[in-house]
Amino acid sequence: MIQDSLTLNKLIVLYMLDRVAFPMTAAQVSDFILGREYTVFLTLQQVIGELTETGLISAKTVLNRTYLSLTDEGRETLELFRNRINIAIRQDINTYLRENECALRNEISVSGRYYKATSGEYEAQLTAKDKDIKLIDLTLSVPDESTATAICENWQSKNQEIYQYLAKELF
Numbered sequence: 001m002i003q004d005s006l007t008l009n010k011l012i013v014l015y016m017l018d019r020v021a022f023p024m025t026a027a028q029v030s031d032f033i034l035g036r037e038y039t040v041f042l043t044l045q046q047v048i049g050e051l052t053e054t055g056l057i058s059a060k061t062v063l064n065r066t067y068l069s070l071t072d073e074g075r076e077t078l079e080l081f082r083n084r085i086n087i088a089i090r091q092d093i094n095t096y097l098r099e100n101e102c103a104l105r106n107e108i109s110v111s112g113r114y115y116k117a118t119s120g121e122y123e124a125q126l127t128a129k130d131k132d133i134k135l136i137d138l139t140l141s142v143p144d145e146s147t148a149t150a151i152c153e154n155w156q157s158k159n160q161e162i163y164q165y166l167a168k169e170l171f
Contacts (some may be wrong), residue, residue: 005039006050006138007081008038009039009047011032011082012033012085013033013047013057013058013075014057015077015078015085015093016097017029017057017068017069018075018078019093019094020068020101021160023068024068025068026059026065026067027066029068038089041142051074054073055112056073057074059070062097063156065108109111109129110127112124112152112153112155113125113152114145114148114149114151117141119141121141122142122143122144122145122147122148123139123142123148124139124142124155125137125146126159128159128163135163136166
C-alpha cells in the first residue's frame, strides 16, 4: 500500500510538471499537494528526491528556491502510467493550474539574489522575465547584507509596480 501511495504521488508530480510550460518551484508543487492532503511533507520530499535521482525530473536550486522540470524520461514514464492517476485528481490539478497559472508563472519569473562583491559591498541582483525574455535586470550596490536581503524580499512583492514606475519614467 505504501509503495502504491508513493507511486501515485510521483505520478501527480510528473503530471503537474507536464501540464505547465515553465519550471515550477518545489514550494509551488508542495503547496498544491500538501494543501489537498494527497500526502505529508516528508513523503513528498522523498518523492521529489527519488524522481530527481532517477532522472524523471530535474531540480535546479538558485538561492533558496528549487525549480523542478519534467525530463524527457519523465514525460515518457508519465505517458505509460497516466491512467493510474484518478481522473478526479487530474481534473483537480488541471483546474488549479488553469486558475493559478499567471500567479505561478509570475512567482518563478521574478528573482532577487545578492552576493558580496569584491569591493566589500553587497550587490542585489533583481530580474523579471516574461517567458524567456528579460524585462529587467537591475543590480544595486548596498553597504550591508541585511539591506541586500530586504531589497530581494521586497522585489518579490513590489516588482510589478517598480517595473511600471521605471517604464513610465524612462519611456
